Amino acid sequence: MIKENVKDRIISAASELFYFDGYNQTGINKIIEKAEVSKDSMYRHFRSKEAIAVVYLEQRHKAWITDMTNYLSVKPAGQERVIAIFDYLNHWLSQVDYRGCGFQNIITDIPKNQNSIKEVVRKCKDDMLRFILDELNKTSSESMDTKEISNEIMVLIEGAIMLSQIQKANWPLVAAKKACERLLK
Structure with a gap:
């Protein structure tokens, strides 16, 4: 078994902590402890917690999009694939x-x-919006004004994700999918 290098251990530890505990609740010392690295090693690879968060988000985005x-x-390109995004969200969020x-x-x-x-988050959300537009x-x-409808679908997606987190349930995703289907009729 290959052991992760120091940089990868830091990113792996920070990723889990940022996602499950929150960014503000995760201090550098907590990352260092979870990654089992020294403070010196951590600072050789990253100047700040913000720098770690940027790499975390970039890697998360790449993995999520893939x-x-x-x-x-497996879905036909276009509108059917866009509607199926809500099925994917349900699959992912339930996990x-x-x-x-x-x-x-x-x-x-x-x-x-x-x-x-903020820039990385904006870029990643813009990538998702572009994906929807390209499919439509x-x-x-x-x-059909695909740009406007893409914006509306993006709002449905983001709202459904947030509300499913609040409710700890999939009904917001189901409702958003139905709204998306009506938009695309």
């Missing part, structure tokens, strides 16, 4: 006891001066 696109790949979106969780938990985190453009009629 998982989602793999899940959706983490409706803990919610790591990006939503961290953006509400960071000090206002941590702009690099594959099968939609010319009369």
Whole structure:
């Protein structure tokens, strides 16, 4: 078995702590302890907790998008794939006891001066919005305003994720899927 290098152990430890405990509730010492590294080693790889969070979010986004696109790949491109996003969300969130979106969780938990985190969150959400738009453009009629509908679907997705976290249930995802289907009729 290959042992993770120091940088990977730090990211792995921080990822779990940021997602399940929260960004503000996770201090550098907690990351160091969980990663089983020295403070010196940690600072050789990362200048700050914010720098760790940026890498965490980038890696989380890449893994999440890959998982989602793999899940959706069995659906026909276009509107059916967009609607199936809600099935994926239900699949994913039920596996983490409706803990919610790591990006939503961290953006509400960071000090206002941590702009690099905000930029990564914005970029990742923009990638998701672009995915929806690209899929809708594959099968939609010319009369459909795919940009506006993509924005509306993105709001449904983000709201459903947050409400499912609050309710610890999947009914917000089911309701959002139905709303999405009505939007696309």
